[in-house]
Amino acid sequence: MESLLRTPKIALLIILALLSLAVASCTPNANAEIISPDLGEKLAAAEAGSEVVIQPTPEPKRLADLSPEEITAGLPPAIADALANADPSHGADLALQYGCVGCHSLDPAQQMTGPTWHNIGDTATERVPGMSPALYLYESIVDPNSFVVPGYPANIMPQNFGDTLSEQEIADLIAYMLEQHGQP
Ligand code: HEC
Numbered sequence: 001m002e003s004l005l006r007t008p009k010i011a012l013l014i015i016l017a018l019l020s021l022a023v024a025s026c027t028p029n030a031n032a033e034i035i036s037p038d039l040g041e042k043l044a045a046a047e048a049g050s051e052v053v054i055q056p057t058p059e060p061k062r063l064a065d066l067s068p069e070e071i072t073a074g075l076p077p078a079i080a081d082a083l084a085n086a087d088p089s090h091g092a093d094l095a096l097q098y099g100c101v102g103c104h105s106l107d108p109a110q111q112m113t114g115p116t117w118h119n120i121g122d123t124a125t126e127r128v129p130g131m132s133p134a135l136y137l138y139e140s141i142v143d144p145n146s147f148v149v150p151g152y153p154a155n156i157m158p159q160n161f162g163d164t165l166s167e168q169e170i171a172d173l174i175a176y177m178l179e180q181h182g183q184p
Pocket residue numbers: 095098099100101102103104113114115116123124127137140141144145147148149152153154155156157158161173
């Protein structure tokens with residue numbers, strides 16, 4: 001053995017063999033459970049012998065599922081009154097007049113500075129849990145930074161529409177946007 005170790009090549013081979021053993025002992029176990037955030041609970045349930053129930057992802061809420069009261073819940077009374085008599089097609093004209101369409105498009109394929117208004121009525125129903133779509137749209141116009149749409153920067157949407165638009169104009173814009181729903 002001593003004479004073997006004196007031969008440099010054999011000593012090197014032995015060292016390499018030991019190294020590869022060390023490395024092999026570090027490789028992960030392919031049969032180990034893959035960890036996902038809520039796996040712990042599910043594993044515990046499975047081990048306790050109870051059935052593991054995986055809840056289906058809830059269907060997104062749509063504007064058409066809501067009653068008129070649910071659509072407008074929480075609006076300031078003056079805006080709610082204005083919305084009751086609003087003219088959506090005048091809202092479309094105002095979107096042009098106030099330059100909304102420079103940043104928002106009805107065409108979802110068109111990349112704009114602001115989020116698309118394609119289906120904005122349904123989007124507004126879902127954006128902030130517990131907030132009615134009309135209230136969400138109202139706040140988006142008069143206080144855009146109260147909720148900043150993910151993936152878009154804050155402070156790009158003009159912050160002063162609440163001062164420059166009349167209540168009826170805001171209501172007409174909301175009515176126009178609420179019409180954009182149920183779109184494929
Ligand atoms: C200079 C570009 C710009 C203009 C002009 C503009 N917006 Fe916006 N808007 C944005 C951006 C950017 C966002 C997303 C960031 C945020 O939430 O503030 C946004 C968000 C919104 C949202 C929320 C959309 C969603 O998907 O939740 C509404 C509603 C909205 N704008 C309405 C309007 C209306 C109405 C006008 C015109 C009176 C207008 N915007 C004009 C840039 C603009």
